[in-house]
Amino acid sequence: MVFDSVRSRIVMFGGRSATSVPLNDTWEWDGSDWILRTPPVSPPAQSANGMAFDSARGVTALVLANGALWEWNGTTWSQATTCPGGVSGATGRLRVAYDSNRSRLCVARDDSTVDEWDGTTWTTITSPVAVQSWVGESNFTYDPGLARCVFHVPFKVLSYNPYLAIGWKLWQWDGVAWSAASVGGGVAYSSGEAISPCTRGGALMLYGGYDGYAPTGSQTWRLSGGMQQVATAKSPRGRSGHAMCDDPVRGVMLMFGGWRIDHLNQSVLMNDTWQFVVPPIPASAELYGAGCGAPVPSLDVVGGSRPVLGTSVTVALTGGAPGVAALALGFQKDFSSLGGSLPIPMGWLGMNGCWLLTGHEVPGMAMTPGVGADTLVIAIPNLLTLRSAQIYLQAFTPQVAANAAGVAFSNGLQLSLGEF
Secondary structure (H helix, E strand, O other), rough: OOEEOOOOEEEOOOOOOOOOOOOOOOEEOOOOEEEEOOOOOOOOOOOOOOEEEEOOEEEEEEEEOOOOOOEEEEOOOOOOOOOOOOOOOOOOOOEEEEOOOEEEEEOOOOOOEEEEEEEOOEEOOOOOOOOOOOOOOOEEEEEEEOOOOEEEOOOOOEEOOOEEEEEEEEEEEEOOOEEEEEEEOOOOOOOOOOOEEEOOEEEEEEEEEEEEEEOOOOOOOEEOOEEEOOOOOOOOOEEOOOOOEEEOOOOEEEEEEOEEEEOOOEEEEEEEEEEEEEEOOOOEEEEEEOEEEEOEEEEEEEEOOOOOOOOOEEEEEOOOOOOOEEEEEEEOOOOOOOOOEEOOOOOOOOOOOOOOOOOOEEEEEEEEEOOOOOOEEEEEEOOHHOOEEEEEEEEEEEEEEEEEOOOEEEEEEEEEOOOO
């Protein structure tokens, strides 16, 4: 199941019926209902396949268990050049993802090699680093935050008596080699979960899975540096083998189908559709760290101004030299882009008692002189991908008495971008 960004539809193909018969149905979700499409040509019935949307070419790419590549243009299916990798994870969800950063369809094999399709030619790439603990029904998807295709190796229970388990790991593919993106403890699922980017959530989201015996739990998890459970007022039944994808236009994540174990210990296929609506995130501004000088300049937002998406936020510096203050804007406050952990003492430049508190990816932003304060208006783009993002500011102003270098520093200002 994938989101067609050209036509704002979710596309789903295949699967199997309640009697385990493979299907070759093509369905589309328009935001309110499923629509059965009847194209003149369709791929063969298949329950094991992988899908991704090729945004550069505007088609849905479908890779079958035998490696056959089919493409859906919204009207019909057409067959393209077969993936050289052939069968990869044929007993479960195929590992197919589209790298929108490099405009490549990627198919990950069991031996950690990756087949890439540029719309014309397949290229097989052997990674010098092997992904550990491949799991047949695990997920391979694109993470916009990392700008990489990522593979999720779930939390695995190794023994129940005594209980022994290893935490999940996220691997990223950069087109040359695999590398570990993050590790951490979380939910004790071993296979069959669904994972998808969530634009409004600003992270990968995970739901469902089974522990080798049956689907367990009905929790929603957010993967962003670690794994955190998301509190929801209502949740679907715990399940495995379901489909899930992001709908960035409508601001929801859609989930369909899967299987569960009923009260008679029988496997039951589901055909329900669920939407996960990410609650809006509030915008906020927070001061941190301490400045230096005599007097110490103070940086803050003006009159309750807040960094709401699609608006502007105004920041003001008081206690600075009128008309000559400057700001540095960064995207982190723990590590400098020039190297070293923040905060950084600036005594080595003759600024004793001063600390650099923010990254400075955008240095030297000039402030506008004002009565009693210098100001700067910062426009916040109305992009959901910036939801919950944080930017960090620190101002600098000439001050002869501050130190040998004659520069005073303000406190730091953290802006957390939100929707209200």
